[in-house]
Structures are given as C-alpha cells and as structure tokens.
Amino acid sequence: MCRRVVVLRVEVCARARERRGLALAEAGVPATTYRGNRVRRSSDKETGMIVAGIDVGSKNTKIVALRDGEVAVRVTVSSGFDQEESARVGLEKAAAELDIGFDDFAFVAATGVGRKAIAFAGHLLTEVAADARGAAALDPEARTVIDVGADEARAIRVDEGGKVLDFAVNEKCAAGAGAFVEAMSRALEVSLKEFGEISLESTESIPMNAQCTVFAESEVVSLIHSNTAPKDIARAVHDAMAGRVSAMVRRAGVQGAVVIGGGVAHNVGFVQALKDTLGVAELRVLPQPEYLGALGAALAAADKAGDKAGEGARVAGEA
C-alpha cells in the first residue's frame, strides 16, 4: 500500500497575523498577554506554520506535529498517571526536534480518552472525529475505519468526504482491545511481535471458551499445560478477539475500503484474523497506525489555526 502524503489547504498568511497583532496593540492589549493565544508569531520566523495533535491514549500519548500541513515529527510517550504532564513532555520533545519553543505551536488540538486533562490544548475532539479525519487523509478511499488501541476499540463508517456516518465503540471490556492480546502473549511469555507472527504459521484452529481477559489467561495457561503449540494458542487468541472486534465493526456497518489503525494494527496475526472474520478481500493497515488519532487531531489543529488567522484578518479588516 502506498503511503499518502497529507496535504493541507491552510490559508494562513503571516501578514494577517501581523495585522491582528497590530490591531490588538492599537486596542491597547499589551503584547505579553497575547502570548496565551495560540496564534503565534512563530510563522514570522522561517519555520512555517507548525501545529500539533495530541492523542492521549490509555497507555501511550502520541503526538503528531505538522509543518505547513505535512507531518514533521511524531512522538510517543507513556501516558502515565499525570496525563497533562506526559503530554507536555511529549510536546516539548516534539518542539525540540523541530527546533522551536513549546509556545511556538500555532495551535494544539487533543483527542483520546485523556484529552480533557490537556488544559493547554486549544481544541478537543472525540476519538471518532480524529480517527475519521486521520483516515480520510491517509487513505481517501477508506469508508470503514477500525481503530484498535490498548484499552479501547472503535469502528467508524465514513462517507467520501470523510464525514462520520455511524460508529461503534468498545471502551468497557479489555477482551475487545489490545490489552487482551498483550495479557495472552505475557501468559505465553513471547513478545507481542512474535505472538502476532507465530499466529500466522498456525494450521489448527482451536476455539477459546473464555470471553473475559482474566478467564482467558487461565485458559491459555491450561492450553500451555496440555502441550498445545504456541502458534495455535496465538491463533486462538487472535481469532477470539477478532470475533469480538468484528461484531463491533458490523454494528457500525462494513462498506467500501476497510482500513485499520491503532497500535494493534501492528499485530499481523490479529489483522489476518480480523480480515478473515470480517470476510473482506482487503484490510488495509494504515501507515504508522498508532498515530491515526494524533494525525486527525493535528489536522483539526491546522484548521483551527487557519480559522484563527482568517479571523484575525477579519478583525483587522474591520478595525
């Protein structure tokens, strides 16, 4: 699958911002209080307009920064306990790589389960909106978008414009999310990567009875004790989870090109099992799948930055 370059039509002009700054100065607003505004003077330098999208997941926080609409840097940090602090550390990292200051992002948008903790974000969007947005940019043909993360999974049906038509979410049960596969690979004592790979070599399909992650762990242990080949156990685990995820996908509806993002999309064993269970000819794994939500948030941030610049121009024009 080819990697599509995200191109944005952000009509930002540095002059508009200059004018807004001027208008504010004329209105007696001192320049320092203007710092809080996300419309920064960064574009005055030769850095281009830089925005960031933060996806605060249950396990990892992913950050995508765009420079003039193109992905400039990707950063992942552990979400940890203090989500805002983790996001700040991640954003500082991104800023350092871009050689700009923390305050130099023209706009920051956040999504993900912990998005509300990010006080410094100028805009919050739901995971569904972010995923739809990101997927439309990565694969314009995508009509069914699946995102399987560590603790959550969702399926979104979108139209040709990337607009959300319907969606289904599982955020209640670990058995339908990455945590399930992770727990099982731990029980088998193989790395997640290997767990996915060996699953493809399996020739035998054995059903798993347990639906719950906690119970499935004991089931995997008893399968190990009954000398079941690890590759067959891995396949059984992926098939079981694919069954649950595909039920959720069907609730949202399957149509057109089906794409998958989220960290679990790296798991080849799961992707194969999901493709088989869904009965689709092709299940496209999005490039850098774990950054799907962050990319969507970054694209939304770029829009907002554009709007603000436009607004600034209007204000200045009226003044």
Place this chain on the structure above:
Amino acid sequence: MTEEIQEFWRWSEKNWRAPGLDWRDASVVTAGIDVGSVSSQAVILADGVVFAYHSTRTGSNSPDSAKKALGGATEGTGMTLDDVHYVVGTGYGRVNVPFANRAITEIACHARGANSMIGPTVRTILDMGGQDCKVIRCDEKGKVQNFIMNDKCAAGTGRGMEVIADALGVPIEDIGSRSFDIDDEPPPVSNVCTVFAKSEATALLKAGWSINRVLASYCAAMAERVAGLIDRLGMEPEFFITGGIAKNAGVVRRIERLVGVKAVPLPDDTDLDPQIAGALGAALFAHALYRKEQRAAAAAG
C-alpha cells in the same frame, strides 16, 4: 537464597468436623461435592446432619479436586468411599466427579443449601463464586424458581477479587475489613472490567490514595456490578449470600447498601460456612435420592 513469594490471593482452606458425632452410628451417609472453578468443597451428612466439610482449591484437574475435597472431609475419620451411600456432584466440574452417583446443577444445590442453612424464609440467594455470580430466586422449599447469572466476565466474581489482592499485595481475607478503615467512601472504580479496574486501582495508588481507600473503591465497584444483577432479577427478602465472597464484608455491606436489604446472617450456633452452600445442597439431594431409592427398592422387593 530464594525469597518466598507471598501469594496474596490465596485464601486458607477449611476443614470442619461435627463434635461428638460418629458417622458409624448413622444409617445413611451421603456426600455432596461442589467442584467450582476456583474452590472445591465436600460436605458429608450422617443421617441428613452435617458431619464434616472441607474446602480446598480446585486444581487443574476436576476429578483430582473432587477426590481432594472428599479426602479432606473424611481424613482421620476412618471413612472410605465405600461407606458413603450416595454422592452428588455439583458445580462447574460436576460431570467430572468420577465417584458421583449423580450430577445436579449448582443453582439447584445452592438454593437447597441456603434453604437448609437459613430456613424456608429465604427467597433471594446471591452466590458469588470464583468465576461466576448468580442470583437465584427460590420458594419456601428451596426449589429454584428463576435465576440470572454472569459467567462470562471476571468483574463481580471472586477471581476479580484475587486479581486485586495480588495487585495491591493485600491478603484476600483482609480486604473486607480494611475497606472500611477509611475516612469517607470513595467513588467506585470501573465496575465493568477487572483488567481496567486493576489499572485504575494502581493509578489511584500512584495518585496517593491509601491502599484501604483503593480497596474500598474496588469493593464498591464489585458491589455495584452484583447489585445490578440482583436488580435484574428483583429482590425479594429474605436475602442470603453464599460463595466465597459472602465472607468479604467489604463487598457484602456495600451490596446491602445498594439493594436496601440486609442479608440474613448465618445463625450464631452454626459452624457452617456460606461457601459450602452448594456442596451442602448436593449432599441433601444425595440423602433424599438415596432414601427414595431405598423406598423404591423396598416397594419392589
């Protein structure tokens, strides 16, 4: 030198013998064996009266667990399997009790056992087992009228409590009392998924919550989950709780608070344990079935 790893989830096994009772004096000796997913119990009746019981951990093999439970109950009494006239198996592994004359569902057995422990006034029984949770409605004879169960998900089961005992390093038998040693009742953690509840609990610890407060929050979540199940079937007093979690006051008191009904306690003069209700019911069924067989044989002969 290896350090011994403490297993916080491991509850102590229990063995009880009726004082001053000799099974050799009884004309009918029956046994009920409840092979659960986590624990196995055996109850031995001498002429319909509890003579001995034993509670042990279920191993990976159901027939062995059944033998272990019965072996524990008969140990030192001189009783062998041949002395037992009738055996009824129940629980998750009931079909794997090799020496059982019959297998009866744990739902019927818990209702029967609760009826015997508390009396004919019991209508709603909550059985919180190791890997499932059931709410049973029965009549004054202990006959099942309706039930509802969750056996798909660890939330609201003993296994869920073991997971948290291990995660927080608190002996499982201390959880109930420690969960009340708090200043104010905290909001519950996720009541839907044990995996998420565990990560929430560890996050709360990191946020500076005391272990007791986290335990309270976890017990509250479990109570909420179970109360939801009770609500679906409807609560009709009297209310009795069986299974291992009946011994966890932290969960029981919070369930009572949510459903607005107090669970009837076991009478003070009994040494029975709510965890053996299923095996007791099975043993009572065994007694009745054996008597019925005898009567049929007498009528035929």
